[in-house]
Structures are given as C-alpha cells and as structure tokens.
Amino acid sequence: MVEIERKFSVKNTNFLVNAKESFKITQGYLNSDKKRTVRVRIKGDKGFITVKGLSSDNGLSRFEWEKEILVKDAEALLLLCEDFVIDKTRYTIPFNDVIFEVDVFEGANKGLIIAEVELQSTDQQFEKPNWLADELTGDERFYNAYLSNHPFTTWKQH
Template identity: 45%
Template structure:
C-alpha cells in the first residue's frame, strides 16, 4: 500500500518572489470523488496526466496514496467529463536540505495562496526550512487541495 507523509506550510510572498527558483509547471486538477475519507483526483500538465486515489490516513500528515500516470488526452477527458470541481496552480520543485519542497502558487478562486509541501519518509523526520516558509498548516484541512476545490481561499481568507 502506498503512503504519503507530508507537511504543509504557508509561504511568505515577498521572500518567495525574491527567491531564486526554477521554472514552474502549470497543473490543473479536478476531483471525481471528494469526501471526508477519500478522493480520486485527475491532474494534467502540458505533457503528463495522472490519476490519484487518496484515503484517510493515520493523521493529517500521513495518508494512503496511489498515483498512476495516464495519457494526457485521457486525463483531459476525465477532467472535462467527470471532475466535479477543480483547482489550478503553478508548482515549483525546490531542492533544499536533502528534501524537495513543492511550492504551489494557486490561481483562479485560490489566487493569492502559496503553499509549500515537503514529503517525508517518516513522520518523525527532521528537516530544515527555507527562509520563505512561515506557518505550518498540515492540520488545517482548509488547505487540502481537495478542500480548496470546493471551498476556495477567496471565500474564507
């Protein structure tokens, strides 16, 4: 069984915009199933498509996850025909301190939200935070991508 262990943090906008970073990748993702216990997500970039199944884990930090690459055309069709709601973002992958930070700059209804995630091998892993990291929001379910698709940042910020 696949398990994803990740922590989420908000990002200081000013420090982030001044930081040296690689080009980002545009993601559109939609949810075919989205309830309190599980999600089925379809994600598309310009060159890749994915379908991901996530379950409720032992904590907000650890969840079951199964992700599979699918043809881009199939992913686009699934988004169009089956996704009930969606989000868009630019993702930047930043190597730092032996880990890769994934920083998402959201657009659309989540414009203004920048969230950084770090995937860990164990919930107890120690890691160094880049200078642009601020508040941890791992336990705040409003920041789950699946929740941002149904209750966007603009509605509660």
C-alpha cells in the same frame, strides 16, 4: 504506498530565486470525500489519476496510489469532476536535504501559496527555509479537495 508530508503557508516569494523547475497543474476531483479522494491531474505534459485515503490523526500521512494516464484521458475525466477545477503553478525548490514543492494558486484560489515537503518518516527532521510561515499540516481547509469545493477567494478571512 504511504505519503508522508508536511504543509506550510508561505510568507513571501523569496523561494522563486531557488526554484529548480516550474510547471502548470490543472486538477479536479471525481470524488472529494476525505475518506477516499480520487483526483485527475494534468501536470505539465502528463496526465495522472490518483486515489488518496484518509489522513492520519496528525495529518502527516495517508495512503496514496497514482497512475500516469494519457493527457487526452485526463482532459476527458476533468469534464466529469465535481464543482470546480484547480489551476496552479508548482515550483520545485531543493533546500538542504529535502525538496519543497510550492504551489501558487490561480483562479478562485488566487492569493494562496502553499509549500509541501515529502518526508521518509513522520519524525524526519529538516531545516525550514526563511520563507516558510505557519504549519498547515492536518488543516483540511488547505487540502486541494477542500479548495475545489471551497475556493480560497470565498473565505471570509485569509
């Protein structure tokens, strides 16, 4: 149950023409400690609870456990979450041998667009689409748990 992923900023919305699907996500954190985050999420018409461990030194991998729960239970748990809840739209974009998930944030994180790609190994090679910009892997400011406590619109510089 190890998640291996890389994150990137997105320089434009050209990815939208290749989006296979999109859905709304609302999520909050029962615990946002970077050693053990506990996330509650409503993704489309499904609810989830997820526990994530501390990221590796390079930020590429960490323990992740996720369980589907009833939406009504997720809604009740969201009321118990820390600070503020994140709202975003996720787009799924297949590109060659990988699938990018691009999150377009709303509300207090409006203006932030992050692409993630899950990999099979930390050294897996993949081609990057031209709409990707800087790599954000390992930069804790772009973890959703951080964004829930320090929204993007409150940053002094974007």
